[in-house]
Each structure stands twice: as structure tokens, then as C-alpha cells.
Amino acid sequence: MPLVVAATPDQLYLNGFLRDAQALVKELQAKHQPGTPIFLRPTQGATVQRLVDVVAQLTQHNLAPVVLAQ
Amino acid sequence: MMEFQAFAPHRRHRDTTVPMINVVFLLLVFFMMTSQIRPAAPVEISPPVVELGQGQPPGATALYIDAKGVIAFADLTDAEALAAVTRLPHDEVLNLHVDAQLKGYVLAQTIAQLGAYKLRLVTQAAPNTRGGQ
Numbered sequence: 001m002p003l004v005v006a007a008t009p010d011q012l013y014l015n016g017f018l019r020d021a022q023a024l025v026k027e028l029q030a031k032h033q034p035g036t037p038i039f040l041r042p043t044q045g046a047t048v049q050r051l052v053d054v055v056a057q058l059t060q061h062n063l064a065p066v067v068l069a070q
Numbered sequence: 071m072m073e074f075q076a077f078a079p080h081r082r083h084r085d086t087t088v089p090m091i092n093v094v095f096l097l098l099v100f101f102m103m104t105s106q107i108r109p110a111a112p113v114e115i116s117p118p119v120v121e122l123g124q125g126q127p128p129g130a131t132a133l134y135i136d137a138k139g140v141i142a143f144a145d146l147t148d149a150e151a152l153a154a155v156t157r158l159p160h161d162e163v164l165n166l167h168v169d170a171q172l173k174g175y176v177l178a179q180t181i182a183q184l185g186a187y188k189l190r191l192v193t194q195a196a197p198n199t200r201g202g203q
Contacts, residue, residue: 007174042174049170051177052118052193070178 003032004069007054008044025061032063039069111167112142118170120193130163130190131155137169139176152183163188 005024006013012024019027032038038058042051055066113136133155134142143151155164164187168177181189 042178046174047170048168048172048174048177048191049118051174052120052170052191056120068174068178068181070175070182 002037002039003028004039004041005054005058005066006041006043007046007050009046009050012054013043021057025057025063028058028063029061037065037067038063040066041069112145112147113140115167115169116171117167117192117194119196130165131158132165132167133184134167135169135172135177135180137171139172141180152180155184155187158187160186161188163190165190165192167192 001015004015005028006016012019012021014024014027028038040051040054051068058064058066111134113134115134115136132143133151136142141148141151143155146154158164164184166177166189168191
């Protein structure tokens with residue numbers, strides 16, 4: 001199952017379920033297979049700055065690659 | 071009674087102004103020869119800020135998207151700009167200069183329209199860090 005992170009201006013969802021930033025990272029670390037992409041989907045008007053912040057947060061925890069999805 | 075002042079031979083003062091002007095002109099010529107004038111962005115953007123960076127990406131083809139979603143490439147905008155970019159070779163590296171306040175879905179749509187290119191999102195370092203990209 002692909003890992004899809006949806007970013008709103010102030011919230012994060014993993015595969016449709018609301019997660020805070022720490023829980024999201026922990027869950028991704030548990031589920032993510034190295035080399036497989038994590039899809040990042042901007043929703044509800046999330047700005048590019050918000051996306052960059054999320055990507056920075058994920059890559060800090062070696063969660064990569066992050067792919068921007070529509 | 072007569073007072074005599076100690077004999078002090080008159081020393082000629084060398085004029086130091088001319089060598090200084092020479093040096094200033096040499097520096098001016100040096101910087102004119104070695105500097106590159108960066109072309110102005112066709113649209114006004116404020117790039118997103120990141121805490122950690124890897125330095126500015128090297129020069130590549132630049133595509134600009136401002137906060138309202140206006141796409142600019144060279145002197146073209148919107149559909150014409152996209153059409154011009156898609157005519158570039160697909161091994162071309164595209165630097166995306168995107169405004170931080172642009173809606174993320176607009177960026178995703180634009181990237182989807184571009185097709186297969188190696189894209190780099192240009193960011194700026196946060197003021198409290200020094201790094202770059």
C-alpha cells in the first residue's frame with residue numbers, strides 16, 4: 001500500500017488518518033520501505049512553504065524519497 | 071638677539087593619490103571582468119525558506135512561478151512559457167523558482183504538465199542558518 005501524506009496548512013494525514021508530526025514520523029519509520037516513494041499531496045490550500053517544511057521534516061528522519069502528488 | 075631655527079631639509083612629499091587611484095581602477099576593472107550579471111526574475115517571487123541547505127544549485131534553465139500561479143520562462147508567460155519549456159531536451163535540468171505562498175496543488179499540476187524533467191526547487195536558507203538551497 002503506498003504511503004500518502006496529505007498536508008493541509010496546519011494538519012497532516014497519513015493514508016487518510018490524522019496524525020501529529022511526531023506520530024507521522026514514527027508510523028512512517030515503521031512502514032516505509034527504503035527506496036520506495038512517500039507521496040506528498042497538498043490539500044486545502046497548503047502552500048509550497050508548507051510542503052517544503054514537511055519534506056524537510058521527513059528527510060531529517062531519512063524518510064525519502066518524497067514525491068509530490070496531485 | 072637672533073634666534074636660529076634648526077635646519078630641516080625640505081623633503082619632497084610624494085603624491086600618494088595617483089597610486090591609490092590606479093589601484094582603485096585596477097580593482098574596478100577586475101570586478102567588471104570577473105563578475106556576472108544575474109538576469110532579473112521575470113516575475114516577483116519569494117522562495118520558500120529551509121533550515122538546512124546544500125548550497126545554491128548551479129545555473130540551469132530557470133522556470134518561475136509567482137504566488138498567483140503565473141508561470142514565466144525567459145520573456146514568455148503561462149501557456150507560452152510551458153510550451154517553450156516542453157520543447158527543451160528532456161535531459162535538461164530545470165530550476166523551479168517558486169514563490170513560498172504558491173498553493174501546493176498548483177505546483178503539482180504544473181510539474182505534471184511539464185512531464186519528464188529533472189526538477190530542482192530553489193529555496194533560500196533561513197536567516198538563522200547559513201547554508202543555501
